[in-house]
Structures are given as C-alpha cells and as structure tokens.
Amino acid sequence: MRSAKAAPKPWDVIYYRASDGSVPASDFLDICPPKVHARFLAVIDDVAVAPPPRFSGGGYWEAMHGSMAGYYEVRQSGPSREQFRLFCILENGSPEELGRRGLPGPAIALITGMRKPWMTKFSGRDYRRVLDLGTEHLAQYPRRIKES
Amino acid sequence: MLDTSYHRKRSAQRLLDPELRLEYDRARRELDQINEVMRALDELRVDAGMSKARLARTIGRNDAAVRRLFTAKVNPELRTVAAMAAALDAEIRIVPRRRKRRAPATDGDLVKTG
Numbered sequence: 001m002r003s004a005k006a007a008p009k010p011w012d013v014i015y016y017r018a019s020d021g022s023v024p025a026s027d028f029l030d031i032c033p034p035k036v037h038a039r040f041l042a043v044i045d046d047v048a049v050a051p052p053p054r055f056s057g058g059g060y061w062e063a064m065h066g067s068m069a070g071y072y073e074v075r076q077s078g079p080s081r082e083q084f085r086l087f088c089i090l091e092n093g094s095p096e097e098l099g100r101r102g103l104p105g106p107a108i109a110l111i112t113g114m115r116k117p118w119m120t121k122f123s124g125r126d127y128r129r130v131l132d133l134g135t136e137h138l139a140q141y142p143r144r145i146k147e148s
Numbered sequence: 149m150l151d152t153s154y155h156r157k158r159s160a161q162r163l164l165d166p167e168l169r170l171e172y173d174r175a176r177r178e179l180d181q182i183n184e185v186m187r188a189l190d191e192l193r194v195d196a197g198m199s200k201a202r203l204a205r206t207i208g209r210n211d212a213a214v215r216r217l218f219t220a221k222v223n224p225e226l227r228t229v230a231a232m233a234a235a236l237d238a239e240i241r242i243v244p245r246r247r248k249r250r251a252p253a254t255d256g257d258l259v260k261t262g
Contacts, residue, residue, distance in 0.1 A: 013155035026158065038168040041159055044174035050183065052219055055190065058182035059223030063216075102150040110155075147151040 006057055011048045012107035015146040016137040023087065023146045024133060036078045040086050040113075043074045052090065060068070068127060071111075071134060081118035087111045089105045089137065095104030102142025109145070129130060185229060185240065190237040209233040236242050 015023050019138070024042055028099040043060045048054035052103040053062075064071045064087075074136050091098070098105060111134050138142065163169045193203055200209035200218060215259065217224050233240050 013154040014152050015152075015154060015158075034165065034167045035171045038171035039164070039175045041168075042163070042172050042179060044155075045159070046176065046179045046183070055218055056179070056183055056185040058179035060179075062223070099149075102153060104149050107152060118196075121203055142150055145152070146154045146158055148154050 007049075009105065011051050011101065013044055013048050013145065014103070014106060014107045016109055016111045016133060017144050017146045018133070018136075019144075022079050024112035024145065025110035028086065032076075032084055032113070033078045034116075036076045036084050040084070041078050042076055042106060043076075044086075044088075044110070050110070051092075067131070071130070077118075078115075082115060083118060083120075084113065084115045085122075086113040088132070089134055091143070100141055109143070111138060132134065158212065186224060188230050189229065189238070192238055193232075196236055198236070203232060203235055206235040242262070245247065 011128065015025050017023050038056055039060070047057045047061050047077050060075050062072055062073055062075065070089065072088045072090065074088065076084045076086075078084055086103045087110075089111060091101060091103055091109050093101075093106075112130055114122060114130070116122055163172055193200070198206075200214050204211040204214035207214075207228070209231075213228075214232070218227065230240055
C-alpha cells in the first residue's frame with residue numbers, strides 16, 4: 001500500500017513584465033477566444049499543482065526542443081482550428097537561487113503567446129521574439145514580473 | 149520578495165465571466181482524468197518493478213518516447229496508453245458518470261420502411 005504523502009505546495013505562476021510595462025502573456029491571453037483563454041488557465045493551474053517531472057497538463061503542456069530548449073509551450077486550438085501557443089519557463093532552484101531571483105518559491109513564468117492559422121508554421125523570427133523576451137526575463141535579478 | 153499573487157487575482161477576476169468559468173471547470177475535469185490515467189499507469193509500473201525502458205521494449209516503443217510520456221512532455225496517444233496498460237496487466241475503462249435512462253420501445257420508435 002502506498003503511503004499518503006502531503007501534497008507539495010503548488011508552484012507560483014508569474015508573468016514576465018517588459019521594460020515598457022506591458023505584460024505580453026496577459027495581453028495575449030486577453031485577446032484569445034474565451035474558451036482558449038479558459039483552457040490555457042486550466043492547463044497552467046494543473047501544471048502548477050503537479051509540476052514536472054510529474055505528469056500534468058494532460059498533454060497540452062510540452063517541452064520544446066532545438067533552439068527553444070528550456071521553454072515549455074501550452075498548445076490550444078481555437079475556432080477554425082486556429083492555433084494558440086503560450087510560452088513558459090520554469091523557475092526552480094535552491095532557496096538561495098530563487099531568493100536571488102526575488103521568488104518565494106518555484107514558479108512557472110509566462111513569457112508571451114502567439115497564434116497562427118491552422119497548418120502554418122511560426123517563422124524563425126517569431127521564435128526569436130519569444131527567445132528575446134525570455135532571455136530578458138532570465139537576465140533580471142530580481143525578476144521583473146507583473147505584481148498586483 | 150516579489151509579490152507573486154497576480155495570477156491568482158487575475159484568474160479570479162477573469163473567471164467571473166460565466167463562459168470562461170464553464171470552460172475552465174470543464175478543462176480541469178478533462179485534465180484530471182488524463183493525469184489520473186497516466187499517474188495510475190506509472191504507479192502500476194513502479195509496483196511491478198518495471199523500468200520505463202523495459203515497458204517501452206514490451207510494447208515495441210523506444211524508451212525515450214515512453215519516458216517523455218510519463219513526464220507529460222508529449223501528448224499521450226490512446227493506443228500507446230492502452231498498450232502500456234495491457235503490458236502492466238491492466239485495462240482502460242470508460243465509466244459513465246450517470247446512466248441515461250432509456251425509455252421502453254414503443255411502436256412509435258420503429259422506423260417503418262417499404
């Protein structure tokens with residue numbers, strides 16, 4: 001019989017804030033169709049409760065590869081099979097390292113999102129924009145995030 | 149320390165919209181079920197003392213693919229899930245939450261042809 005362990009504390013979900021004050025992931029979610037927006041929130045909350053390496057996100061949460069290694073994307077389809085992607089980075093490390101980043105604990109950092117028509121691909125330039133924002137996020141100590 | 153409560157507050161505010169709330173709750177239920185199946189399979193695997201590599205060999209898949217499945221790095225395909233369940237001497241079942249009551253057949257239900 002498996003011993004019952006106390007569920008670990010869910011990870012925080014944080015939103016990267018650009019130098020101009022904009023919050024790309026939040027802005028992206030707000031222009032998504034309501035159902036897509038809701039499903040993004042559901043997947044993110046699900047992963048925050050059971051972060052990797054546990055299985056969560058129901059297959060909508062995927063690790064990216066190649067030039068995007070280190071990033072995760074949440075994938076959703078909208079009306080007319082339009083494709084929506086939310087790009088995230090996991091913030092984890094020792095308490096000292098997290099403290100250096102200004103974080104009280106591990107977190108999922110929402111960086112930005114993109115949309116594309118069905119059966120099309122994002123260009124290298126599109127991904128470059130995501131990488132630029134992610135790189136800027138990771139360069140900030142403490143992290144520059146949207147606070148209440 | 150930074151204030152990390154924005155997401156909770158943002159979600160609480162956005163989910164006041166009934167359409168968003170309905171879809172959010174529906175999605176959470178769907179995710180719970182997928183997660184439960186995958187976690188149950190992983191527990192069976194551990195209880196059986198079977199490595200992911202051996203499970204992969206048993207179902208004729210490469211071990212990296214199975215490893216990725218259990219860490220949710222790829223979308224689980226039903227046929228792979230079914231094959232893993234069979235390899236672990238288990239099966240997947242669909243359990244209706246509530247059974248629809250079927251009305252007794254009457255003459256009016258018959259489709260008359262010819």
